[in-house]
Amino acid sequence: MNNQQKPYDNIPGTTVFDGDMARIGFHLNQFCMSLMQESNRVAFKQNERAYLDQWPMTEAQKTAVLERNFSQLIALGGNIYYLVKISSTDGLSVAAAVSTMTDLSVDEYIDMMRRGGRSPEGNRFTDQGENKPSEESLWQK
Amino acid sequence: MAKITSGLGTSHIPLLGYLMDKGESHLEKWAPIFKGYEFTKKWIREQKPDVVILVYNDHATTFDMKLIPTFAIGCGESYRPADEGYGARPVPLVKGAPKLAWHVAESVILQGFDLTIVNEMTVDHGLTVPLSMVFGEVEEWPCQVIPLAVNTVVYPAPTGERCLALGKAIRAAVEQFPDDLTVQVWGTGGMSHQLLGERAGLINREWDLAFMDDLKNDYEKLAKISQVEYIRESGTEGSEMVMWLIMRGALNHEVQEVHRHYHVPVSNTALGHLIYENASQESEEEKAL
Ligand SMILES: [Fe+2]
Numbered sequence: 001m002n003n004q005q006k007p008y009d010n011i012p013g014t015t016v017f018d019g020d021m022a023r024i025g026f027h028l029n030q031f032c033m034s035l036m037q038e039s040n041r042v043a044f045k046q047n048e049r050a051y052l053d054q055w056p057m058t059e060a061q062k063t064a065v066l067e068r069n070f071s072q073l074i075a076l077g078g079n080i081y082y083l084v085k086i087s088s089t090d091g092l093s094v095a096a097a098v099s100t101m102t103d104l105s106v107d108e109y110i111d112m113m114r115r116g117g118r119s120p121e122g123n124r125f126t127d128q129g130e131n132k133p134s135e136e137s138l139w140q141k
Numbered sequence: 142m143a144k145i146t147s148g149l150g151t152s153h154i155p156l157l158g159y160l161m162d163k164g165e166s167h168l169e170k171w172a173p174i175f176k177g178y179e180f181t182k183k184w185i186r187e188q189k190p191d192v193v194i195l196v197y198n199d200h201a202t203t204f205d206m207k208l209i210p211t212f213a214i215g216c217g218e219s220y221r222p223a224d225e226g227y228g229a230r231p232v233p234l235v236k237g238a239p240k241l242a243w244h245v246a247e248s249v250i251l252q253g254f255d256l257t258i259v260n261e262m263t264v265d266h267g268l269t270v271p272l273s274m275v276f277g278e279v280e281e282w283p284c285q286v287i288p289l290a291v292n293t294v295v296y297p298a299p300t301g302e303r304c305l306a307l308g309k310a311i312r313a314a315v316e317q318f319p320d321d322l323t324v325q326v327w328g329t330g331g332m333s334h335q336l337l338g339e340r341a342g343l344i345n346r347e348w349d350l351a352f353m354d355d356l357k358n359d360y361e362k363l364a365k366i367s368q369v370e371y372i373r374e375s376g377t378e379g380s381e382m383v384m385w386l387i388m389r390g391a392l393n394h395e396v397q398e399v400h401r402h403y404h405v406p407v408s409n410t411a412l413g414h415l416i417y418e419n420a421s422q423e424s425e426e427e428k429a430l
Pocket of ligand 1: 153198200267330331381
């Protein structure tokens with residue numbers, strides 16, 4: 001699927017964790033996985049840089065981990081179920097980590113969820129206008 | 142002979158297990174969530190299944206990026222609740238049903254489903270939260286469990302059509318098993334949610350409710366929903382809904398919906414839950430005539 005248009009490229013604000021992402025994010029995600037063990041969490045917290053240097057990750061991935069830049073981590077192949085292992089090591093909720101990828105503060109995000117979440121209206125296609133790509137929906141439409 | 146009598150669908154949101162483990166599930170502010178399972182707790186005591194085939198997905202807990210089975214069936218004697226980074230949930234050991242599980246594995250593989258067989262693994266909230274929501278706080282789970290883990294973390298999850306067909310194959314397998322066992326199939330996960338990107342927090346109530354409506358009779362139509370459509374309409378994590386189709390495929394064509402519950406939000410997610418009972422065996426046979 002390299003360099004090809006993918007059918008989910010036109011979903012706004014969304015990165016699908018497919019083979020291309022899994023490939024570039026392999027070591028990043030396996031690093032996250034290591035944080036499932038208490039001894040590794042302690043070692044990571046003691047010296048984050050030194051701990052990260054044990055993993056064959058790219059410099060950009062390491063920097064994004066140190067900065068807790070979740071949008072960047074997603075772009076660099078991180079998968080959210082793996083990345084939340086970093087935020088839970090920090091003692092943060094999933095909502096706290098997830099909200100940083102939106103244009104909302106944590107409180108605004110939680111408030112949006114209380115009010116029923118983000119509406120799909122206007123959030124289905126990057127181009128909602130007349131060039132809206134035709135996709136055959138086999139259900140409902 | 143073993144028989145599948147009923148099935149249920151339920152979200153497996155981690156917060157639900159967390160609240161139960163902290164002893165906070167009775168608090169008034171969570172009542173809109175937990176009230177919807179009161180019927181279920183009574184119902185399961187009457188149904189007394191011997192075995193539950195529990196369809197769920199692992200969330201980077203037991204399976205990591207080294208090994209990503211699309212469908213994996215647990216044939217082990219027991220499964221420990223996993224430590225997902227905060228210590229394991231204080232819930233009972235999950236007892237397996239290895240004899241039936243091996244029978245199902247052999248049968249569905251010969252029917253064309255190339256399952257991965259797992260003899261030893263821990264199980265995460267995807268499996269233990271549904272057990273807690275249905276059975277409540279118990280000393281021991283009152284049934285055996287066959288875990289059926291489906292990959293929904295790495296794109297693509299299996300298609301709805303394949304999931305529905307797997308459910309049908311599981312039903313055929315169970316019905317050939319000689320022991321007298323009452324078996325249920327549970328489909329878990331969903332409903333709409335997205336945990337990443339600028340679109341995080343997406344909830345599509347209309348979609349979720351239509352899915353629950355159509356699951357009863359128009360499930361063949363639901364099975365045609367593409368992975369891309371799940372993601373677009375119900376969020377990146379909404380594709381977990383294919384697991385409900387395995388449950389549906391394992392039931393008779395004629396089912397009765399005896400319970401339904403829907404609530405938004407539970408943390409980042411729309412909570413959905415429903416129960417189907419197989420219509421009587423006779424009416425099914427009549428249909429075949
Ligand atoms: Fe899940």
